[in-house]
Amino acid sequence: MQRQGLRSKAFLVLLSLFFKGILDISYVYLVSPFFSWMPSRYPLAVDGLKIFESYLLTFGLSLVLPTRVRKPSDFLIALLFIVPVLPTLSLYGLMDGSRTYTYMLVIAFIIVRGIPIILPLLKIRLVRGGNAIAAWSSIFGVVAALVLLMTLTGLHFFTLNILDIQQLYTTRERVVASLTKGGLLLNYLQFWAFYVFMPILILSALHYRRYGLFAVLIALQLLFLGLSARRGVLLATLILLGTFVIVERRSAITIMIGGFLAMVVISFLVAIIGGQFLPGSLIIGRFFFTPARLNYAYHEFFSKAGFVYLTSTKLPIPLEYPFSDIPERLIGKEIFHSKTVASAGWLATSYMHFGYLGMILFAIIIGLLLKIIDSLIYHRMSLRFGVPLAAIPFYSLFTSADLTTALLTYGILPIMIMLWFLGSPRIAVYQRNEQCKAVCL
Template sequence: MVISKSLHKGYKIALCISAFFVVLVTIHIIAKEGLHFFNLNLSKVYEFRRASAQTVAQGFFAYLNNWVFKVFNMFLLTWALYKNKKIFIIISLLLQVFFFAISAHKSVLFSPILILLIRYISSKKQLPVLFPFFYLTGIGCSLNIFLLFNNIWPLSLIVRRALFVPAFLNFKYYLFFQNNPLIYFSNSVFIKRLIHYPYDIPVPLLISEFIGHNPESWANTGFLGAGYAQLSYLGIIVYSVLIGFILRIVNNSTKTYPFWVGSSLIAIPIFSVFTSSDLTTGLLTHGLALGIFLLWLIKTNIAKST
């Protein structure tokens, strides 16, 4: 009885923590006059992103905003879907659109779409077939949009940005650090006091200059390129083992409730780790560690409710 009671409180704690920080970030955005940057035009996000970040994403909120956009609000959406609370589903979706309009990050807008897709596909028996089917359908629709309306943006997002850009950047990281000093985690806030960072600018800006892009653009890559930048091939191996260990923890935590619930909570941070962030950045900045913590809080209580 004592264990059951504490786990029930754990589930409530997860909801309360998520709701509290979602409300806090919303109030912070309004208080900082972030509404001046409200924009729903996907083609203009780069015009607003930097100014918005300088206003509403300074200090601790640079981290907290990410956690709210990618973990806390997505947890509330997942909970609402699981409990079939339609009003909370709508509120969570509207909040996510609001967060996108202020932050000017397209990933914020598409995060709930990924969760809704996971929820839908998980209810079907042909799970291994549906994922590639939907992706190929998206490519086909994007290609038709390009051919009919000469609009390359959907095709660029679904094909170029999702498939080619991560692979291209991983290879450029490999080329650069094959002939230049490795980082050895000296770009970390904690390690840089012990190990000298060998460059004058952050690694993503360094790689952007190396490939001849805008020197102010950030060439972020996933764990393969980032792992090589840290420890060469050993970094790739270590990161791969750690990610496998993390996924094993998540898998063990989701045995007592529907697979899609656990998948939804870590889908966005995991996607970042595979495509656009170092593993350490994914765990902290992108909220993967928080997602695992929320899974731990809710796992047995959900099993009890089912």
């Protein structure tokens, strides 16, 4: 058994290093020369020593990765490593990224990895009738969000053309302008419908093998995609279903890395050999390297302009926000010289708030959030039901949302509440009995 574990770890390390090499090649020969519409977008400034360091760091971090998904945090940590930590390590040597920031990013990752291991599970009581509460709350939330969107926007802005980026952004601005009339709570409601309520209903349909209902819910999710003009709705659905399929497999983390590796290789070859650049732009550029590039962009700007100390959030901070525009637009204007709204994940925004201290503080908070997720899912529901629900808002936190935004807008707090309701006493008793049998045998 120990020998098998060593083999699994060795294969995971080699696969991570190979993936890192493929990302490096893709950046040099595809992303930087073809997708850098401004010199500052994806610059190429190769530093041999930093490339060597980046492979050493990849080797070290892959050693602390879990080889199996025993708890939800194992899967989420692997997701954090793949996107955006690994692409950031690629950029470290290929665009001469900040050494201090990169090593602090590595330390922050290790903190997030360590806290769920060190701390014990929280004892959270099950809710009698919680499944019914979660189901009816989800149905009500979806219906309310649909009525909200249809009332305030109708079908005037409906579009499923997610490949026309400029048109999508223009349509989204119009949708957002219309939805502001509904107030802050109603604006939250639409996001919770996309990222919390609909995923619960979709997984419930799969769990009970109601495939006709599943098809209807997927169609409804596409309707939400067209009404909101948010590609994140489609991405959330893909993350949900992909996680559902692989998470309980013995080699789930290896499958996830291998799947992402295959996507990168195929889209790279399609671009280089076939001359079709759209898959490479969406998968390699936007999915992998955009979050990583924004990490360094935020560091570059706020290391000179000063930190915001949470004044960019809706928290009641007794300080004044120091800039004339929101951080996302500031980065677009000052770093990329465009109107791009550069929304970044916690590894960037934590530095924006408090510098390197912020990265440590946010890492501790996120590690604690992962421990809470473990406590809400482990021995309370199947991993293939709980982990996909948690993966959606945490992916946003990792790649495109500040911590406070991810907690509310993208649904980390709502999904925690729903997971609390969804805990099943039957599953808890069954899994404890199975664990007891394994120990006794």
